[in-house]
Amino acid sequence: MTPILTITLNPAVDLDTATPQVAPGPKLRCRAPRMDPGGGGINVSRALAELGGDSVALVAAGGGMGALLVQLLERAGLRTRIIEAPGETRQSVSVIEEGSGKQFRFIFPGPDWPQDQVARARAEIAEIVPRGGLAVLSGSHPPGFPDDFAASLGQVCNDRGAGLMLDTSGAALRALKAGRITGLAVLRLDREEAEDLAGHDLPDAAASADLAAGLVDRGVARIVVLARGAEGSVLVGETGRWQAGAANVPVVSRTGAGDSFVAGFTLGLSRGDAPELCLRRGMAAASAAVMTDGTALCRRDDAERLIADCTLSRL
Template identity: 40%
Template sequence: MAETHHVAPLPITTLTINPALDVSTSTKRVMAEHKMRCGPSRLDPGGGGVNVSRVIARLGGQSTAIYAVGGPTGQAYRQLLEAEGIVGRAVPITGSTRENITVDELSTGKQFRFVLQGPELSEAEWQAALDATVSAARHGGYVVPSGSLPPGVPDDYYARVTHAAHASGARVVVDASGEALAAALDEGVFLIKPSGRELGELVGANLSTIDEKIAAAEELVARGRVEVVALTLGGDGAVLASAEGTMVVTPPPIEVRSTVGAGDSFLAGMVLRLAEGRPLRDAFRAGVACGAATAMTVATELCHASDVARLEAELAA
């Protein structure tokens, strides 16, 4: 019998400079100036990079999560992450980790999301997070800085992370928006995952049609600012633009219960499959499957591996 050789996945490091303790609950109706009695609540350790690491773990992969935390909420955050078995390094900060609040209105099916501002970080604190990320980065691996920047952190922070990671021989995957994303692209990154709105802001144009969005993504690749653009369009699917060409994938029909964390899940599935050596197009389909699987779950819950496997098989058929 032929001997089977398994190649170890490439290392993945995620960075979350502005994590949030996600609080989710439900109430019959959201009304001003009323005391609204809520149903059961749940707590999750949220934030872009951490969510990527959490989904990678759910899919059986491994990553190193770098995240800045402080205060009582930061302590609760760390305990929740440790309970999930997430490997990483908590960078201590003076301020208290923020909270985000998600409320489902049962009478209408609407979801209200309150995203709080993060604590202000000192230069020493954000530099420590950058140094920890670069220390964890490995040649040929992936570094994933993801999420918003809190007060005190410069707009070009992800550009600095990208520059330093490149010196380590790592490929950088940035999930951000606005000035943070634009500055990172000036360094040239491997992959970005903008929404249609974020892509329009990036290129300074009102992209109203799918063709305009595809053209904008292809232009970014052609200009050498990024190797791969994975454009997410919600229920309309996703677009992959790279030197290999362009493809559009429509997600399988699902019942959408909450889109919180769907974008992070998409990125996790795609990066994990790439790290496992899968072709770019297969990795892209895996990302779509993970995003859809998370949209099937309630509130701030993330995808389940069984749902991802089923949807990934459907998209590959």
């Protein structure tokens, strides 16, 4: 396998619980919460481990909640590199309303980063990017980090002969719109993010493929993957335009599906698979993830079994 580094700048301690009904006013009695280490890159590393892969998870953590996060990472058996974050690591809360099955997700902001600590973190990250490997920057940027951080990280990766996969949201989308992020190995966006970037709806797979092709042509990334929810995902790259459908499975929770996709896709890349086969593997992992509760991710047996159900077709 090509070595993989995941990067989580804005991690969280994820709390997952359930209550009979969500309503304003009375105290809502919840079941005992499940706690997991969360954040895009961490989830990718967790899913990679479940799928039989390996990675190093670089995580910014601070304060008492950061210490708890480190304990949860150790309990999960992940190889980690911790860099110091200012303030307290954030929490996120997911609540299932048992009566309706609806999921309510509450996401808190991360700590503010002063510029001297941003510079220090940038230097520490540059030291650990694996030569000839893959780096995955996933999840939101905390306040204080530049919205085009992926551009400077991409340059570090290029200097080390590594590829950068970007799966992020929020501020980084503004930098993408402005053309300030280029040279990525892979860019992945969910449907809402892709439509935000396009400035209009993407009614079908062909429209998503056209947007992805434009991003490839402009040098944003060599491979662009745009998710389309239950329809699957579209990929455009040097091997052409492809779509892989989602498997028809019972949906328990959509939390973690995107991160599981990135894990499956990255695992395929690390093994030298063609991009379209990585797309199919990613969709199988995402389909497996929606079958699990709360903040749980994909299961390996499910992901391997579902590959055959994720139909691959040219666009």
